[in-house]
Amino acid sequence: MASQPVHSDSDDGMDEFMDRFTTQRYKKGFSETNWEEEFNKVPMFMKTAPEEIDPQSYPELACLQSIIxxxxxxxxxxxxxxxxxxxxxxxxxxxxxxxxxxxxxxxxxxxxxxxxxxxxxxxxxxxxxxxxxxxxxxxxxxxxxxxxxxxxxxxxxxxxxxxxxxxxxxxxxxxxxxxxxxxxxxxxxxxxxxxxxxxxxERDARKAKVQEKKLRGEKEALLAAITDRGIKLLQPAKSRRHGSGSEDEDEPASAAIAQLSLDGLSSREVTGSQVFLDERGSLHWPVLFLYPEHQQSDFISAFCENNCFLDHLAVMFEELPTWDTDRKYSIQNLQLYFEDEEKEKLYEVDPEAPLLKTLQRKRFFVKAGTPNFIVLVNGSLFCKQFLSGKKIHKL
The missing domain is CATH 1.25.40.10 (Tetratricopeptide repeat domain)
Structure with missing residues (x-):
């Protein structure tokens, strides 16, 4: 009697599977569009490691990491x-x-x-x-x-x-x-x-130290010169306390001058200039002239304390300025004032006096390192209106 072929369980359905394998396309294979992406998921072919390793997306890498x-x-x-x-x-x-x-x-x-x-x-x-x-x-x-x-x-x-x-x-x-x-x-x-x-x-540090010492000495000499002359610097960071009400020019200053320091010489930040002491011991100040009628100004970067106002005004008004349409700002018509903001009072300035004499007046305070003066045309309508109602201290 002929023997019958014996089929193991592992052969069940194999022929059917092979038929499908040869006739159907493998759906999970690499395609022309995704092969690079799929290769990059294989640890051996990865160009860069992912920021976070998700076991679902990178099962092989997650397995290796767990081993490591x-x-x-x-x-x-x-x-x-x-x-x-x-x-x-x-x-x-x-x-x-x-x-x-x-x-x-x-x-x-x-x-x-x-x-x-x-x-x-x-x-x-x-x-x-x-x-x-x-x-x-x-x-x-x-x-x-x-x-x-x-x-x-x-x-x-x-x-x-x-x-x-x-x-x-x-x-x-x-x-x-x-x-x-x-x-x-x-x-x-x-x-x-x-x-x-x-x-x-180390060499640069030594040079910097020498330069710092030199600058400190120059600043101390400058402050000493200002102090010796009795010039008062209005400290910008200090508050001011109001005076007792007396209007006498010889009254002691009531503004918050406190200890003299370079805080009152801050003009370099605004004007690019600052008071300095020359080799002969004279102070040179940056000075501002204000023309309120025309909202104009003039700036002198180095006004020597020994020079009078007329020395500069003669040069400034040698030719009348273009903004003076009425042609009235001739040197003989000009009046100078400085303002005491604390007392809300104007003080007349002698144009023939040296700058130092004005800076030494009791009620003059150098604000932000730059003395400033108001220039008006004597007898003009604007001058009368500007001075109207203000407290004026005449010479």
Whole structure:
């Protein structure tokens, strides 16, 4: 009797499956449009690692990561895997991710000092390229403390100190490195450059100190000259307290003059000029002339205290200004005043008197480092209207 063929369970439906396989298109295969995207999901062919690893989208990568970070393995193995991961990110210039991997490796707190020193040094390098110089220097210092002769840590420390312009500290790092590696050419080169920068920085610091001392001396001499002349500076930051009501010009100043300081000489910020003391001991002030009738002004950057007002007015009005359409601002018609804002009073100025005499008057306060004066045409309609109702102190 002929034997019958025996079919195992594994053969059930195989013929049917093969028929379908040869006649139907595989729906989950790579297509011309998605093959690059699909290849990039395979760890071996990935060009860049994803920001977040979703097991559904990247099952193979999630599996590898679970193997790498297997918490059941010894801390040394886990730290080594994280170090390698950080190195891979570093090569891709993904420095933030590299820092995260090295940090995770350090958190394993393995007992291998050599490995921990490498993790710190590598993290220092990643911080360095991110521009985090302080963090990089801290990591290099920690690695050096853990392994004093670690060449890469020593070099990274030098580079960080140079970037932070702490050249004297860079020299110290080089000396420590050369003590352990006396023949290292790169360290010698770094030390020579750091020492050169350090000597230049020290020279610049000495020059700055001398210049600062000189400027301080000039300022003290300037303030002493102003004080000796009895000139009062109105401090811009100080509040003023009102006077007792007396209108006598010889009354002691009631404005908040306080201690004389350079706060009252702030005109350079506004006008570009400031009072100065010349080699003969004379003060030169920036002075502002105001013409309220026409809303115009004139500025003299250096009015010598010994010159009278007419010296400048003669030059200023040698030709009548274009805004003087009525042709009335001739030098013989001009009247000068200064204003005491605290007492709301105008004081007439003698145009033939030197500037110093006016600045020394009891109720004159130099505001913002620039004396200013009001110029009016004597007898004009505007002059009468402007002075109407104001308290005037005549000469």
């Amino acid at each position: 970070h297997d918490e059941d393995r010894p801390p040394e193995e886990q730290a080594t895997s994280l170090k390698d991961e950080g190195n891979a990110f570093f090569k891709e210039k993904s420095y933030q991710k590299a820092v995260a991997s090295y940090t995770a490796g350090l958190k394993k707190k393995c007992g291998d000092r050599e490995l921990n020193a490498v993790l710190l040094t590598n993290r220092a390098a990643a911080h360095f390229y991110l521009g985090n110089m302080r963090s990089a220097l801290n990591d290099a210092a920690a690695a050096k403390k853990m392994k004093p002769d670690h060449l890469k840590a020593l070099m990274r420390g030098v580079q960080c100190c140079v970037e932070l312009r702490n050249f004297s500290e860079a020299v110290k790092w080089c000396d420590e490195g050369l003590a352990a590696h006396p023949a290292d050419a790169k360290l010698r080169e770094l030390r020579a450059a750091a020492d050169k920068h350090n000597r230049a920085a």
